[in-house]
Amino acid sequence: MPIIETTHLYHRFSDGTQGLEDVSLTFNEGEFTVIAGANGSGKTTLLRHFNGLLLPESGLVTVCGQSVKKNPSAARQQVGMVFQDADSQIFGETVYDDAAFGPENLLLDRHQIDRRVTQALADVNLSGYEDKSPHQLSGGEKRRLAIAGVLAMAPRVLLMDEPFSNLDYPAACMVLTQILNFHKNGHTIIITTHDLEKVIAHAQRLVVLENGRVVKDGIPEQVVGGIERYGVRPPCSIQLGKGIRPWVN
Amino acid sequence: MGELTTIGFKPGRSPLHRLDPRTKQILLIGLSLTSLRGNITFLSISSLLTIYLFTKAKLRIWRLICETRYFLFFLLFIFIVRTVTFTGQWLPAIVSADMIGEALIVCWRLLIVVFMGLLLMSTTRIADIRAALIWLMKPLPLVNEKAAATMVGLVVRFLPLILYQAGEIGDAMRARGIEKRKNPLTRLVKFTIALFRRIFLRADELVEAMQARCYNENRIVADLAFSKRDSYAAVIGILLCLSVLLE
Numbered sequence: 032m033p034i035i036e037t038t039h040l041y042h043r044f045s046d047g048t049q050g051l052e053d054v055s056l057t058f059n060e061g062e063f064t065v066i067a068g069a070n071g072s073g074k075t076t077l078l079r080h081f082n083g084l085l086l087p088e089s090g091l092v093t094v095c096g097q098s099v100k101k102n103p104s105a106a107r108q109q110v111g112m113v114f115q116d117a118d119s120q121i122f123g124e125t126v127y128d129d130a131a132f133g134p135e136n137l138l139l140d141r142h143q144i145d146r147r148v149t150q151a152l153a154d155v156n157l158s159g160y161e162d163k164s165p166h167q168l169s170g171g172e173k174r175r176l177a178i179a180g181v182l183a184m185a186p187r188v189l190l191m192d193e194p195f196s197n198l199d200y201p202a203a204c205m206v207l208t209q210i211l212n213f214h215k216n217g218h219t220i221i222i223t224t225h226d227l228e229k230v231i232a233h234a235q236r237l238v239v240l241e242n243g244r245v246v247k248d249g250i251p252e253q254v255v256g257g258i259e260r261y262g263v264r265p266p267c268s269i270q271l272g273k274g275i276r277p278w279v280n
Numbered sequence: 281m282g283e284l285t286t287i288g289f290k291p292g293r294s295p296l297h298r299l300d301p302r303t304k305q306i307l308l309i310g311l312s313l314t315s316l317r318g319n320i321t322f323l324s325i326s327s328l329l330t331i332y333l334f335t336k337a338k339l340r341i342w343r344l345i346c347e348t349r350y351f352l353f354f355l356l357f358i359f360i361v362r363t364v365t366f367t368g369q370w371l372p373a374i375v376s377a378d379m380i381g382e383a384l385i386v387c388w389r390l391l392i393v394v395f396m397g398l399l400l401m402s403t404t405r406i407a408d409i410r411a412a413l414i415w416l417m418k419p420l421p422l423v424n425e426k427a428a429a430t431m432v433g434l435v436v437r438f439l440p441l442i443l444y445q446a447g448e449i450g451d452a453m454r455a456r457g458i459e460k461r462k463n464p465l466t467r468l469v470k471f472t473i474a475l476f477r478r479i480f481l482r483a484d485e486l487v488e489a490m491q492a493r494c495y496n497e498n499r500i501v502a503d504l505a506f507s508k509r510d511s512y513a514a515v516i517g518i519l520l521c522l523s524v525l526l527e
Contacts, residue, residue: 079488082492084488084491103491104494104496107491107492107493107494108494111492111493112492114485114488114489114492116485119482119485119486119488120492122437122438122486122489124288124289124405124406124407124437125289125405128405128407131407132490132493133493133494134500135499135500136493136494136495136496136499137494138496138498138499138500139500140500144500162291163291164288180493181493184493184494
């Protein structure tokens with residue numbers, strides 16, 4: 032069942048640059064998709080259309096059958112977005128306050144807010160950090176807090192913009208393990224990255240963007256061949272002729 | 281970011297942490313206004329009380345003094361302006377000891393007000409400050425108390441981040457030899473442009489992040505409750521204010 036659909040989506044920035052050009056994609060519920068492409072290929076721009084942070088110049092974006100342009104607030108409730116720079120997403124004064132920001136905006140009662148925040152922090156292994164200042168957290172913990180802030184809103188889709196950037200190996204492993212758990216629990220996952228190494232083995236679909244256009248779309252095994260042509264480095268295991276290998280077990 | 285400026289909320293269980301934020305805000309307003317007329321006795325008692333509360337809240341006073349160094353320079357400027365006079369000679373003349381005493385008291389009053397504000401910021405969550413402001417501004421006509429409280433909350437929240445950014449930009453400029461530029465105006469312009477650019481970018485990112493999480497003005501506010509502790513604090517505050525007003 033389609034959960035997000037874009038039809039002939041075009042986006043032009045205020046300086047005249049064409050950000051997206053005729054993008055038509057359908058994402059099904061429960062799917063794990065990776066959107067890859069070089070810097071400036073339009074990955075982040077596309078993600079921002081999914082939860083109404085950007086609106087199309089022409090074309091249509093729908094979430095659960097509803098136009099995002101007509102009701103961006105409903106789209107944001109269904110589609111949670113984790114930004115590339117966790118620091119720009121975290122604005123609570125304590126870990127608890129930050130995770131509670133979304134549920135407070137949804138006007139839930141205090142009891143429900145507490146329950147959701149506790150669950151979201153537990154989901155990302157941040158229980159016990161409630162009173163800590165977010166700025167005292169490590170890079171990996173901040174990324175997990177950013178994810179918890181989104182999870183507390185109980186979205187059906189998780190969008191993640193370069194979720195592994197600036198993370199060391201253990202932190203990247205932890206974030207990846209949690210993403211896989213969310214997928215197992217039924218969330219639709221859409222990740223943008225130019226570094227396929229960590230996620231490709233777990234994704235069901237790989238979409239490649241170049242200059243704002245979709246140039247490849249399909250199951251990773253079929254799409255990954257020759258992907259370097261689009262400015263994306265193929266995983267080491269592919270280069271060594273060992274096929275796609277998982278990064279975490 | 282771990283070395284983020286010390287100005288900002290620090291979790292704790294001190295008496296001030298446990299006071300209702302409405303009481304703290306009313307006391308801050310009352311004591312600040314009274315300080316502007318306060319004599320040495322009032323200022324001494326307020327200073328001792330402030331130091332006691334800082335200690336109980338486990339806040340490092342010397343660190344805060346370092347953080348507020350630019351304000352201390354401003355106080356020094358005020359002191360100089362009030363104590364030095366130009367009489368048409370090349371060298372400025374220093375006025376009488378009484379004027380020096382008065383200038384010191386003016387600086388002391390301003391310092392007390394700032395440190396009481398820092399105490400409020402350090403012991404009160406922004407969500408509570410916002411909830412208290414909404415409660416306090418509700419009776420005011422023509423004021424959208426929720427929007428106003430959110431704006432104040434964001435300023436208080438992001439003040440430490442702005443100071444942190446300023447420190448980072450200053451370090452980056454020093455690393456590339458800004459000290460070699462002798463003209464202070466050039467240094468100030470280069471620093472200010474970089475800082476403002478960063479602040480505006482940050483503000484844009486903040487707006488997007490808030491929108492992405494369904495921000496709306498009528499969001500749930502924190503639960504507040506007065507207790508006996510608030511009555512004791514109010515009595516102490518009122519007595520302090522009366523000691524000046526009935527003088």
